[in-house]
Amino acid sequence: MNLFGDGDEDKCKGDQYVKPGATDTTLQLAISLTLGLSAFLTFCIIRPRWKSLYAARKRRLDPSIGLPALPDTFFGWIPALYKVTEQQILASAGLDAFVFLNFFKMAMKLFTIMFVFAAVVLWPINRRYVTDPPPDHSDDEDPDKSYDPNLGYLWSYMIFTYFFTGLTIYIMNKETFRVIRVRQDYLGTQSTLTDRTFRMTGIPKELRNEDAIKDLVERLEIGRVESVSVCRVWKELDDLIEERQKVLAKLEESWSVYLNQKPMHPAGGPQNPTGSNGGGPSEANSGVREPTDEEAGESDQLLRNPSHNPWIDRPRPQTRFWYGFLRLQSRKTDAIDYYTEKLRQLDDKILAARKKKYKAADNAFVTMDSIAACQMAIQAVIGPRPGQLLTKPAPSPSDIVWRNTYAPRLGRRVRSWSVTAFVCLLTVLWTIPVAFLASVMSICTIEAVFPTFAQSLREHELLRSLVQTGLPTAVVSLLNIAVPYLYDYLSYHQGMLSQGDIALSVISKNFFFTFFNIFLIFTIFGAVAPTWEVLRHSLKDTTYLAYTLAGKIENLIVFYINFIMLQGLGLFPFRLLEFGSITLYPIYRLGAKTPRDFAEMIQPPMFYYGFYLPTALMIFILCLIYSALPNGFLILGLGVVYFTLGYYTHKYQLLYAMDQPQHATGGAWRMICYRIMLGLVVFQLTMSGYLALRSVYTVALLVTPLPIATLWYSYYFKRRFEPLTRFISLQSIKRGEDPGADAVLDDDEPPLEGGEGQRELFRRGSTVDEDRERGLRFVNPSLVVPLVQPWIYKEPPPPLPSSLETGDGLEYDGRGNNRGAEYEVQQPDVSAPEAPGNNRPARGASASSNSSSSVSLGDTHIWREG
Template sequence: MNMFQDSDPDNPDKDKCLGENYVGPGKLDTQVQLVISLSLGLSAFLSFCALRPRWKTLYAARKRHSNPILGLPALPDTFFGWIPALYKITEQQVLSSAGLDAYVFLAFFKMSMRLFGVMFFFAAVVLEPINRHFIRNQTPDSGSSQSFFFHQYHTFRTYETLDPLDDKDPPDRDNDNSFDRNMGYLWSYLIFAYFFTGLTLYFMDKETSKVIRVRQDYLGTQSTITDRTFRLSGIPKDLRTEEAIKDLVQKLEIGKVESVTLCRNWKDLDKLMEERQTVLAKLEESWSVYLGHKPLAAVGDQPTSRRNNAIVNGDSDPLYGADEEAGESDRLLRGGEARMLERERPQARFWYGFLRLQSRQTDAIDYYTEKLRQLDDKILAARRKTHEPADLAFVTMDSIAACQMAIQALIDPHPGRLLTKPAPAPSDIVWKNTYASRLSRRIRSWSVTAFVAILTVVWLVPVAFLASVLSICTINKFLPAFGDWLKEHEIARTLVQTGLPTIVVSLLNVAIPYLYDYLSYQQGMLSHGDIALSVISKNFFFTFFNIFLIFTVFGAVTSIFDVLRNSLKDTTYIAYTLARKIEDLSVFYTNFIMLQGLGLFPFRLLEFGSVAQYPILRMGAKTPRDFAQMVQPPMFYYGFYLPTALLVFILCLVYSVIPGGFLVLGLGLAYFSLGYFTYKYQLLYAMDQPQHATGGAWRMICYRIMLGLVVFHLTMSGYLALKKAFTVALLIAPLFVATLWYGWDFRKRVEPLTRFISLRSIERRGEGGETAILDEDFSGADGEEQREVLRRGSTVDEDREKGSRFVNPSLVVP
């Protein structure tokens, strides 16, 4: 394929910037991308090693704020000494200090490391020699000094030239090369397709069994109010009282009801509380400006650790009193009265009159104080009111077993009535959605889903536009002088042709999750954990559809309708197209994995965004509350990181067998290895993750791995058919069927155990305090050690939920 082909009046298609031309390979693409990725990665990694011991408020934020009884070891302050210490932290320590969600997230990376390590070995030792013997000997330019992928790319194009294929028509099935001795290496592709599929399912099944075993024992041995509470929805109007619900559940004879929280329409109260927070922040800011108080400077003579503890715990400075019942303004004023200075009091402008067209200035402190007093009176009055009940309640039982029996049973014979589900943690509930009607929540959910579907199609335009703008054929057409210059400078052409599209796609991967996170919050879900799982699903859909399918099956927006139309005529057309484009885009996806793993993971470890935002936040911080928030650990959102890892997993599967697959697998191994240590450090030491999703991401991971296997089978079938090995291609079909069957069996056999707690897993508070699980289920030293870790103290969720109640904070907050 000539990137710099001239216009041909007899062949107008040559002037088109087709999808595969956007990111076509060149001689130095992989080498240049490797240099860029290593330069970015090493600079960020060395910066992190230098800054980590100096900026502990950022890089050890979670460790400094976590409960010391969790036993998380302190990392050495030496330049590289933290790496072996982090490596030695066991899975049991991860589970006990970071929780089940972190354990599941890291388990996926660890499983991927083992899987791709084995696949890389066989691809490099067995498949690569086969490719060297059969393919390179048949390629005219096999002795050139080109990069491997560039060489393999021309190998692919050579075979396409030998095959009488049209870009739109599948190959003629009359001639089958399956039994041609010169094409015998294609049978090895079939064998390894089976072998790698079996390996993937084996590793996934083995890890799934371990995750389920850990999850059941973890949730079965802890005792939190969340584990004993279930969510009851679809409550008919005649049962919308706490007494009626308690009596109903008691009559089921599944256990004793401890408490019932019936959700009510607290909309007016919640709005008053939000308004109060705004006024309170302005009052605090006015006092801070008036007093000229800089919280960190005022305690600047204290040691760093004590100063940060003062900010967080409020026990080392007169500004941070320990009296939780005192008003916020009282805490702010304390200590400032003694050093009050004569200065001009801050002013506030407020609007009044017809259409609020008139305004005047007044004393800000007096104005916001009076406004706060009025709001407090309104809130106290609103709390005393009787609010209209909603169709949702949280029922807390006296035992986990009773709660699980209620969750896993059908209570009412009428569809949609008295439905039970596990309750989220009290701090995890989005209370404003609890009193919304089921119809309104469904409408919001459907609306957001429809909008995401439309947005997915809309994304095709900017994605394809960016790709086409950066393509050589577009540059030749609109900037011929620049195109001629690129012909003479191979490295510059490489940066434009493949480097920039890779960076653009990576930036989209970083930016788009924020939009889908906002949309998920608008969907009306009842908990932050459900929202987190929804963000994972939405972002993976964007990543898989727009970044994978658009660059492969469709190529460009204009090609979508052609592909769909041809696929209706021939159901195998998509498989052929996928296989052909996968060959063409090998360099692009290799560079993508390389940049994500070697280049961007160290930047995530460096927390570049937090570092860049800190000076801005520091300049804008005025009140003690502002400074306290600055030293809190940043949040770790799985939906921002997991979808990209799943895409890399799918890419490694797709490229595992075809020529050059060993390099993709090697880069995949590096990606998941670096990702495992990066996220392990952040989850344990630097970042917090408040969601209580009880490891629900694992079933999503498994289903998307199975989707990757399906794409892998379609690609291999199309690839073999392109080589006219139709018999070999047909033998891929059993793999496709087996994967679908495994998914159906997984849904019935495994998925319930990722949602519920089995009754045999629940700890019985009887003799010895042992669980009902048989000891042979945890055979081996690791299992016994795991049980000891889980039982010798409270879990991170138990610590987090001490004293929690299922009560809307607007009703009880001081």
């Protein structure tokens, strides 16, 4: 079919989309393979050389977990990664990683089966009977052609719509049973502080104290309360801690600038300890120290030997501060002295603020003596009044956003509604560039605006393919990469109480953007002009949307083939390469000044599910929609390739290279299932509209029960399955008196990869969550975190002196954890990082939580001039 025949002006009166063409697909395949193979081979070359980046997480894991080390050979790591079992995934990466990877495995299994049937059965039928364009039956006497022998092949579409729907629900249902079984066994066998703690909200004012809440819960006779932590309005203290982090960073930067200065008299001035005239590296950077009297302080040495002081002639950094009425006056002063004094004043204020009593909020964390008692409290209705004494599972202490625990409920609701409204507004605004991008796919639109350029496209096939298919695919892929960062920022400011809830919210928002803008706007509307026409007709006739979807989706198959091809073959190797970290490393390396900056640079990158899962879900839905259509086997085949590459790429990242900052206990699975059901409904509506457009109305009508059945199944899923993805069943909890108990859920289910007993699947002494939470408490870190001193030299500052303990009889490390916990804190060599790593600490993490040792404000005065 010639889309661009000369003199055919009627072709430009409607929306002309890219039809299946060998040139478009071949060109995109060449581009994707070139990008993917170059990135993959580069990864294989530098992986054994940059282990601080590509094995950052493995180097921090406890050896008892048993995660195998990957060989340093060029391709030898691939079979070793393949052999890593699900048991080892659970033991080393946790439940969230298992659920995420299980979605990719389920997609591989489902689309492999669908591809076989689409290629063996449907493709020969389509090749024999499908014509392009379809025959026009508008003049026929009988409007329904369902029993026309020439159109009998369309009944196979209806049959395969039922078959693929049933197959999807069957496999999803089976995997849901499996995920629930693993989740119940995993959470039932561990014993963490979080598993024994629930969050109580809507507490009346008369009950907002520890004793009253403890008495209330124990009178329920469900168990003994070990501790109660009432959230209070700690805004003053949190603000002081936040301000201290900023001052500390400025002080460390000032010291870095000062120590890297050259002496003012390098030729005739005093000689520095390194033996050079000031041109060599300073002690702070070289790590070389002058021999000194061990009993004399360093400041005494500088005072007694001023001729050997390498810093006395160096210009000290200056800073400008504002003062007076409305801070209209300013002057410069010594930056080190200024920030040191400011830090001392803040420390005094923080120590005083920690002794104050703050107003109680309506939230509290209640820790029970057993997991069973906690689960009974969570799954029960405690208060007789609506909105009061509500119980919910508690997030991990390290996941809590403490500022939101004392924020007024109305304020958090207003923030949530505001962010939701803003996201809806953004969705509408996104339609303009996306619809314009879709219209670019029509050469008729290009000819109306740039006739000369359109003529060039007609004459050069490769250029036309690049503009009409390659360029939109690349732009849509860039949108999928950039937009999640915006929605991540919005979710963080929405007022949620835990990082896990924020992560699930990011998944929801990013999927909504991907599905609505990348699929619906691109498919249905196509251009800005027809958008309002489609909406107007859809309001009058509810079937118009299905007709429009079915009429245009087949014409976009090349675009979606190219999109999946680029995402799988082209971009997954770049994710494996961690191209972003490598690209940004030189920038952050140039901006890093202090030892703390260098230490943060070589931390493992963070893996955020909200950045990766929405695109995978969108491609899953695309594979469903195109599965029974002509040439759908191409989409299904690429879907198998996409999910296979995605599984092993993310498997490597989650196990060996990247850390997971959130702890959502596998809550993403219910979101995955609901979006799969949404994809099934779109698939069924598309097939019904596709059949109706070919005048086989009886066949189209026979498809309509499927969306109703799918909606019923979603209600059934919510009632039967969803509670088990949120809570722990009482029967799954392992009591102390039955240490050898086996799994209690569905013994007929196949075991996980590894072939061991159920209870031994998840632990080698402890789960990854137990290791993560060891020593943590439900305490605002601002109350207990050590006041770290400036990190000036290559070595971290000294530990916290016993005289400056936090006041509760316990000493805490730089993470705010009890020193009694068996944490192994590795101090990186910040002078020469081995390879690019994470550029910044995790979102929302304070500098104190990323410090590598327990420290306190101390001896910065020794650096002042004598």
